[in-house]
Amino acid sequence: MSGADGMRIFDSHVHLADARFAGMRAQVLARAAEAQVNALLVVAAEAADWPHLLRVRRRFPQVGVAFGLHPWFAHGPHALLRLPEWLRRGQALAVGECGLDFGAGRASRAAQEALLLPQLKLARDMDLPVILHAHKSEDVLAMHLARLPGLRGVVHGFHGSQQQADKFLRLGFYLGIGAAITYPNAQRLRALVASLPLDRVLLESDAPDQPPFGRSRPNEPAFVLDMLTVLAELQRISVEAMAELTWQNAASLFGMPNTMRLNDGRLAAAHAHCVG
Ligand SMILES: [Zn+2]
Numbered sequence: 230m231s232g233a234d235g236m237r238i239f240d241s242h243v244h245l246a247d248a249r250f251a252g253m254r255a256q257v258l259a260r261a262a263e264a265q266v267n268a269l270l271v272v273a274a275e276a277a278d279w280p281h282l283l284r285v286r287r288r289f290p291q292v293g294v295a296f297g298l299h300p301w302f303a304h305g306p307h308a309l310l311r312l313p314e315w316l317r318r319g320q321a322l323a324v325g326e327c328g329l330d331f332g333a334g335r336a337s338r339a340a341q342e343a344l345l346l347p348q349l350k351l352a353r354d355m356d357l358p359v360i361l362h363a364h365k366s367e368d369v370l371a372m373h374l375a376r377l378p379g380l381r382g383v384v385h386g387f388h389g390s391q392q393q394a395d396k397f398l399r400l401g402f403y404l405g406i407g408a409a410i411t412y413p414n415a416q417r418l419r420a421l422v423a424s425l426p427l428d429r430v431l432l433e434s435d436a437p438d439q440p441p442f443g444r445s446r447p448n449e450p451a452f453v454l455d456m457l458t459v460l461a462e463l464q465r466i467s468v469e470a471m472a473e474l475t476w477q478n479a480a481s482l483f484g485m486p487n488t489m490r491l492n493d494g495r496l497a498a499a500h501a502h503c504v505g
């Protein structure tokens with residue numbers, strides 16, 4: 230990409246602990262740095278991910294972490310109780326990934342709410358943003374958020390309606406934009422994303438899930454360049470300006486601690502032997 234020197238891109242949502250990245254994490258981070266994706270927020274889905282994330286965070290200065298309990302998984306009775314301690318130990322930038330998913334075959338609404346609501350309250354009490362997963366649940370989720378004034382965060386991989394987007398924006402939430410917008414047939418979502426306020430959008434890979442249009446599996450943070458390019462096109466601003474805006478949005482939502490800093494390819498390569 231010419232003229233892109235000095236561009237910095239923030240991948241606000243990546244599952245680096247996922248087993249599909251086993252043995253290739255260092256290379257994945259090196260490729261991200263080459264693609265100027267030089268800050269990543271690594272999110273957890275289960276308690277088993279937490280120690281792994283802590284190791285990644287210690288070795289890679291460009292990685293921030295979030296600990297949470299995802300609605301797709303069954304969690305042990307102590308996972309919720311241990312969450313505050315892990316958030317502190319890991320100097321987490323957010324609580325997540327958590328949320329509600331009312332797709333077929335998922336846990337009951339009551340069970341999911343029993344898992345989510347304590348995490349929302351914890352985020353508010355610890356003054357941390359929350360990273361939310363929403364599928365066929367946007368209205369219920371917005372209702373819960375409205376009951377917790379002061380809570381802030383992002384609805385990641387947003388794919389709801391305009392009305393639902395407006396609800397989350399009115400609540401002060403950010404919307405995470407991922408690979409879905411790169412698919413030419415995603416007309417409705419693309420039209421919605423084209424008019425989102427620029428100070429409320431975050432870029433995300435959600436890797437290793439859903440790669441962008443035309444890319445092979447697994448998805449990885451370097452591919453955020455594709456999301457960035459389409460987002461810039463839809464919003465009719467330059468790729469460089471969009472990279473900077475989404476960087477600033479992520480930095481402002483998650484805070485940018487001193488330990489997390491800009492990285493370059495050389496540093497990532499130097500660390501390449503550390504994590505498998
Ligand atoms: Zn999700």
Ligand SMILES: [Zn+2]
Binds near residue numbers: 242244272326435
């Ligand atoms: Zn996710």
